[in-house]
Each structure stands twice: as structure tokens, then as C-alpha cells.
Amino acid sequence: MSQSTDTTTLPASPWPALWAMVIGFFMILVDSTIVSVATPAIRDDLAADYNAVIWVTSAYLLAYAVPLLITGRLGDRLGPKRVYLTGLTIFTASSLWCGLTGSIEWLIIARVLQGFGASMMTPQTMSVITRTFPADSRGRAMALWGATAGVATLVGPVLGGVLVDTAGWEWIFFINVPVGIIGFVLAWRLVPALETHSHSFDWVGVGLSALAMFLIVFGIQEGEEYDWGTINGWLSVPLLIGVGLLVLAVFVWWQARNRREPLVPLSLFRDRNFSVASVAISTVSFSVTAMAFPFMLWTQTVLGYDATQSGLLFVPMAVVTAVMAPIVGRMADRLPPRRLASVGFAVSALALLGTALVIAPDTPLWQLLVLNALLGFGNAFLWSPLASTATRNLPMSSAGAGSGVYNATRQVGAVLGSAAIAAAITARLAVHVPGAGDAGAEAVSGQGLPAEFAGPFSDAMAESIVVPAVAFAVGLLVVQFFARPAHAEPSTSRSSRT
Template sequence: MAQQTPTRDSIPADVRPWPALFALCLGFFMILIDTTIVSVATPAIIADLHADVNSVVWVTSAYLLAYAVPVLITGRLGDRFGPKNLYLIGLTVFTLASLWCGLTNSIGMLILARVVQGIGASMLTPQTMSVITRIFPADRRGQAMALWGATAGVAMLVGPVLGGILVDALGWEWIFFINVPVGVIGFFLAMRLVPRLETHSHRFDWLGVGLSGVGMFFLVYGIQQGHKYHWNGWVVASIVAGIVVLAAFILWQARNRREPLVPLQLFADRNFSISNFAISALSFTATAMGFPIMLYAQLVRGDTPLRAALLLVPMAIMTMVLAPVVGRFTDRVHPRVLTGVGFAITALAIYLLSLTLTPDGAAWHILAAMTLLGIGMAGLWAPLAATATRNLPMRMAGAGSGVYNATRQVGAVLGSAAIAVLIDSRLSAHGLSGGARAETGTVQQLPAIVRDPFSQAMSDAMLLPVAVLVLGLLSVLLFQLPRHLSPREQAPAGSAEAPAPALD
């Protein structure tokens, strides 16, 4: 099948790609911040709503699940009813749900509001990638994806910092209230700047939606509750049920001859398959690493939530500074080079970071490791997004972006659940009972006698993201040359033209 890639001549003259991209990234940035912003507000929510830690964890998990599952079909809805329409509806739902989150006075209502927030986010996200794919020619799409990818990376890092500022200054409710004016501005910018694009008819795989949703819920619920209930029979049954239902989902996708929720032919493109695995590994890492760092900073170092969050600033700054540089190379350099170096640096940075988590660790050691981490991540977000979509035909843009974003969110959900299990295991291995662990909502700093074993447990937990990043590194080494990049475009300036690897 011939690739249907937009060229400069095929894009309508009245479409202004860069202003449209700016409008899309504003809403995208806002919803991604909400995947991490709650972590730093956990103590305040516990105290104000009289909740336990596990319930507050569900404030994040409910959002991630409600975000991850519908995103598989909202990309198709954008193809059918127009990506601009779905974007505006999703932004409206998200903004109103944010107001609801801030006004709620019980943990149960907060979790429910977060579910609605996640549904709004799932409607918005795939439209951003779909519009980029359709309004930018292939030879400029890497630069556009650089901005989009940097938005995703920076948002996940900025969330805790912004959360610390708002919680310290105004209260936890303002981590949600701040979304209201931003959402209103984003709505009017999108109305004015985002073009209306051609729609395509689709049939909708509602059975696939149900199977994927049920399977993900049982799997994540079992993993997240396992450390609390000591992996008893019903926890194991929940995990097994999730795996079985997800297997049934994949089987149904293979047998559905009409229009499956996840067209498995997408994965016939090697770069798409690898990008999905790699972004899942990266999202797993970005979500998981925050928990041990924030616990160490507050319980061992005695930092306030804001000071703890500020440890992440060098990572965010380096990601933002390097995003334009990476964008220029994304369209010229083989993706395995950028992403391979990015994964290697990121894994090294987190390993070095794990070594700094000691009771007397110097702050500048942490900041130096965070700087290196930002350099590594800058080489991952944009190149992975650009490589995932570059070979896809236009008719598959909505489905492809939906699958990619769902994979990214699934990685985040599994990362938060898995790191909680590992932290609990390592604390027990270092002789810390439940009483010695202390809850972040009641204790600002641990007694000196337990700071060393607690620090060691956090250091051990940081090795999980390192292992996942190594798998990501091995996967991206299998990337192929994107179809629209010629050997001359791949060659550095002034060098002899090298032959490109053959495509399978």
C-alpha cells in the first residue's frame, strides 16, 4: 500500500501548522501535568479529607486508568467526527472536572471527579498527534513532534514542582483550580487556530473497549493492592483475571474483520511496534522514579514538598533547552542513534541517582544526576513520537495515535503500581516495619536511626526503572530507517553519503 503522507502542496494554504500546534500543546501540557501533580499534594489531601494513603494513591490511578482505556477509541472518534471537535469536547470535560475536583470534600468524590477528568483527557490527547500527522509534511514533522514530545516530557517533570508551589501557597485544591483559566484560554485558542480536517467513517469496536477496560482494571487493581493485602488469593485472582481478559481482547482484535479497536496491522511496521514498547518503558520510568525520590527527600532529608519538587528542576530545564536541538536532528538522524543515546544516558543518570540516595547525600549530587537525566530524556520523547507515526498511512493516523498514547499511559499505570510494590518489599527487606515507615502525611522527617535503611530501600527501588530502561535501549537498537529519509538526509553535513539500511 502506498504511503499517504502529506506534502507541502497537499496541505491547504489557509492552515497555519505552528500556531495550531501551539494551541494543541497548551491543552496537552495541562492534562499531562495532572498525571504527576497529585503526588506532592498527598499529605495535604490525607489531612484535609481524612483519607488513608491507599485511597489517595487511587486519586492518581483512577485518573490514569480512565485516561488510558478510552484513548484507544477516542482517536477513531476524532477521525469520524473531526479531531478539532473531539479536542474541544475533551478540553471542556477536563476543565469542568478540574473544577469539580477542587470543590469536592470527600475522597470518594475526588476519585470520581478524577475519573471524569481522565475521560476528558483521553478524548483530547490522540487528537494532538493526529492533527500533527495531518498538517505537517513528513520532512518537517520531526520538528513538530519535538515540540509535542518535549511537552509530554516537561509536563511530567513540572507537575510535582508546580504542585509543591500551589500546595504550599494556596492549598491542594489549587492544583485543580489552576486548570480552569488555562482550559478556558486553551479552548479559545483551539477554536481560532486549529483547522477543521477531513473526517472518515468508522465502525466502533465497543466489545474491544469493554474487554480492554475490564482487563486493565483487574490487572492494575491487583498489582496496586498486592502490597497492602500481602498478595492473598483474591489479589492473585484479580491479576490472573486481568491477564486472561487482556488475552481475550487481543484474540478478539485478531478475529474482528470489520474495524478492530487496535488494528494489529499497525504492528507490522517495525518502527511503530518498537516505539510503542519504548514509550511504555520511558513512561514507566518517568512515573515510577518520582515516588522513591519524593519519599527520600521528604522523609530522610526533611525537605518540604516544594523543596523536594525543586530537585527535579534541572531535569525539566535540560529537557526544554534541548528540545529544539533534538527537533532539528529528528528529521535528519537515524532514530536508533538519538533514542539509543537517550536511553543509555537516562539509564546511567538514574543509576547514579540511586547512589546519591544516602542519609548524608549532597544536594548537588542529586542535581547533577537530574541534569544528566534531563539530557537523556530530551533525546527520547520527540524522536519516539515522530518515529511511531512517520510510516503510518493517513487513514490510520487516528488509530495509531490512540494506540501510542494508550501504550504510554499503560506504562505510567504499571510504573506507579510496580514501584509501590517494590518499595514495600525493599522496606521489609531492610527491617522496616509498617510503623517505622511513617506516613508522609504525619511525619516530616524520619528518626535518625532509620534513615539509613530507608535510604537504602529507596536506592534499591530506583534500580527497577534502570532495568526497564535497559530493555528500552535494546528495543530501539532495532529501529529501521524511516521511509522518507534518504541516505543523503541521514549523512552529517560535509560527509560522504552513506547507504541506508534496507527496509524489510
């Protein structure tokens, strides 16, 4: 049931509001990958080990992912504008805290708060698109959303490299403060107040989902650290992961049993395209998050690039994605999503496999640039078609819940990608540099890699990159289950959406 708390008529064009929200959305997605290039600097400056630095990213992604299930619903209840502005305030303030912190422990805590702020913002962008754009132009709106998501995750390492080398790693967080203030003013002025819908909150579901995610992610990321065995006494890595999966099963059971208003309305998954798109976007996020870590470690460790030079290798990806996204957005309003997404997944998987094959101490620069451009081309065919297909048939009263679930699956993919790649890197280094595990850590800390380890280290990073390539291949299989969506929408005046 819904109750209107605002009868404001929407502005003549919904585009200014979307552009205002895109600023904040871009900022929070950049923060999902910007830390990857700053890993050596943070580790060295805060005297932390490699696994702890990985948690700087994983903690952010985990705190970002879990609340999405409820912050989307919160936007339906309180209004997307109000929730977005609150989240932006939290994100901006915690960014300042991240830059001022002096220990790895406090940095991780600040990143948790930052992730929570991001989780309040993201569902509102998709909700506003769904509720203010008619179906026949929603693909173009999602193209902007998709271009923002795709470019932001690729720009993060570029921007991070420049800031780390010119100003210090703290500035990858400080830069969010003026951007956040500008984004707040624009969103406050341009985003309309939309109709709200009364909802109850499934706090049991929140607790179960949070516990399940933490146990699974912690087990995957820390598994190699404890040789996939005992952590302390009877507590073991397999037990943690097993309990996490069990709690996840209980969460799904509870969602089916909850007769009031579940955290995840399972009825959303009756729409096959919503289900397929949600699973598919998780593989995209998994891969984009995972591939940055081994690539950055290899370029800085073996090729001897500094942070800026390593980040600039992602420029072809960002440029190609930005150029192609509007073109793909127009295609998304006309062509079957299976066709577009298949191109994106196939090209992206081939690009990463090609990268894994060419990585060596003497890899020519042009090969990396061509393959990165190819990856950007593939990514452009993923973000917009998947998002527009997922939300096309959602009822307006469920726009927030649907965008929350969709973005939650996307962020779960990122969390698992971060945890999985950390485990993969550690495992492959143990194989290729046996008995010299400190060599990898020594390289990451900026002390230099002995020449005899350059080849084995390259092999370890190349094999790690296969992990996100396989995830792209899984996504290719998943999107074959897309049904062609009905593009027609019952005639609805825009004023009736308010």
C-alpha cells in the same frame, strides 16, 4: 473508507494550531505527575491511607489510558478539533470538581472523569501533526510535542510543590480552570477542521481492554497490601492478575478476529518502527511516572524538604529537556531513530541508577541536581524521536487510530509504573523497616520520621528507584530493533490533506 465532511483549506502554517493544542496537552500531562508532590498534604487533609492516595494518580492514569484506543478513532470520525474541545471541557470542569471535593473517595471519582477528558485530547494532537505537517518537517513538530510531554511530566512536581506550600493542594487542580478556558478559546480559533473518516466502534474491544487493565493494575498495586495472597474468600491477587492477562489475550484474539473495524488495527504493527516505538514509549512513561514517588517521599521524609523545595529539585531536568528538545527534533528528521533513542535510554538509566546509589540521609544537594540534569538530557532524546518515528509512515486515514494506539501504550506504561512503584515502595519498606510499617505511613502523613529509621527508609526508596531504571534499560534493548525509516514521502499537496 472515508467521507469528507469539511473541505476547509488548511492555514498557511500549521504551527499556530499546534501551539494552541499544546497548551491543553501540557496541562493534562502535568496532572499525571503533579499529585506525587502533594501526596503528603492530600493524605493528611483527607485522612486517607497511603495506598488510597496512590489511587488518586492511578485512577487518573487508568481512565486516561483505556479510552485512548477509541478516542483516537473518534477523532477520525468526528474530527480532531471537535473531540479535542469536548475533552478539554470535561477536563476543565472535572479539575474544578477535584479541588472542591472533601473526601478521598470523591477525589478519586473526579480524577476518573478528569482522565477521561484527557484521553479525548491527547490523540488529537498527534493526529493534527500527522495530517498537517509534511514528513520532512514532522520531526520538528514532534519535537514540540515531545518537549511538551517531557517537560510537563517533570514540571508537575515543581509546580505542585509551589502550589501546595503557598495555596494548598486544591490549587493543583484549580489552576487548570483558567488555563483550560484559555486553551479552549485558542484551539477553537486556530485549529482547522480536518477531513473526517467514517468508522465503526468496537465496543466489545473497549470492554475487554478496560477489564483487563483494571484487573492487572488493581492486582499489582494492591498485591503487597494483601501479601500477594487472598483478598476475600477465594479471590486472590495472583488470580486477579492471571484473569487480567487472560482477558488481555482474549482482547488480542478478538482484534484479530474482528472483520469489521477492530479497536486496535493489528495491521498498524506491520510497520516495525511503529511497534518498536509504541513499546519503547511505554517504558519511558513507566519510568518517569514511577521515579517521582519514591524520590519525593525521600526528600520530604528524610531530608526534611517541604513540597516546594522537593519540586525544585526537578528544575534541572525540565530546563535541560526544554533546551535539548528542539535540537533533538532537528536531528530526528536526519538521523536514525535507533541512535538517538539509544542515547536517551542509556543516559536516563544511568542517571536513575546513580540516584539510587547516592540516596542517603546525608546526600549532598549538588549530586541530586547533577543527576536530575542528566536525566533531563536523556529524556530529551526519547519523546520526539519515538513519536516522529511511530507516526511517520501512517496513512492519513489511520492517523487518529495510530496516535490513539501509540498514546494508549504510553499511558499503559504510566499506569503500570504507578502501580509497580507503589508495590515496590511497600515491599522495600517491609524489608528495611520490619515491624515498623507505620513508620513510612507516619512520615508520609507529615508527623516526622524517627532518626533511627532515616537510613533504612533511604535504602528502601533507593531500591525502589531501581525499578524505573530497569525499565529504561528494557527500553534500550527494545529500540535496537528499529529499522531506519524512509524519510521521503510521496509528493502531496497540503490542500489534498484536507
